[in-house]
Amino acid sequence: MIEDKPIEFRPLVPRDWNNLEHLFGKRGASGGCWCMWWRQTQAEFDRLHGEPNRVAFKSLVESGIVPGVIAYKGNESVGWCAIEPRESYPRLERSKILAKVDDQPVWSVTCFYIGRQHRGKGLMRSLLYAAIDWAAKNGANIIEAYPFATQRGARISAAYMGVIPVYLENGFVEVMRRSPRRPIMRKYL
Numbered sequence: 001m002i003e004d005k006p007i008e009f010r011p012l013v014p015r016d017w018n019n020l021e022h023l024f025g026k027r028g029a030s031g032g033c034w035c036m037w038w039r040q041t042q043a044e045f046d047r048l049h050g051e052p053n054r055v056a057f058k059s060l061v062e063s064g065i066v067p068g069v070i071a072y073k074g075n076e077s078v079g080w081c082a083i084e085p086r087e088s089y090p091r092l093e094r095s096k097i098l099a100k101v102d103d104q105p106v107w108s109v110t111c112f113y114i115g116r117q118h119r120g121k122g123l124m125r126s127l128l129y130a131a132i133d134w135a136a137k138n139g140a141n142i143i144e145a146y147p148f149a150t151q152r153g154a155r156i157s158a159a160y161m162g163v164i165p166v167y168l169e170n171g172f173v174e175v176m177r178r179s180p181r182r183p184i185m186r187k188y189l
Helices: 014-024 042-048 051-062 090-094 123-137 164-169
Strands: 007-011 068-073 076-085 107-114 142-145 173-179 182-188
Touching: 007 123, 014 051, 014 068, 014 076, 042 051, 068 123, 076 123, 107 123, 123 142, 123 164, 164 182
Parallel strands: 107 142
Antiparallel strands: 007 068, 068 076, 076 107, 142 182, 173 182
């Protein structure tokens, strides 16, 4: 029975692509995003969502870039957290609300996706911890996050960048807020 199995976390590498595809499903996690939203302009995303984004993200993974961490329960992929150096996400670089705080190099957490049957069980916390560990092992000294300040009852899709309490529990602090609903949070390693 899968519920009795411990959760393991692994970086997304080419041999595990099929596991991510299985987790994201035909819709590419959310509306054909395939974790490409932060890598594209709005016009590119509007034109490329769906299959073109799947192909682009797969090519990125096959190039040797590790864009995040997958959670597994047994052999089943159950969750995803995207984390890379901030420069990997051009849309962040163009954002006025999420503009750089300073010139320190940071790694950014940009996305969580948890399979429907595994939501509400604390997996986001564990995924974040695993993503921080992965980034630290690869040279990160600062992890940055941009959660929405959501209210109870908000749509689950509003939590795709994480929720403030999960970041606070993992040692993040708010360092700036240019918008009432979007803090910039950091964890210093």
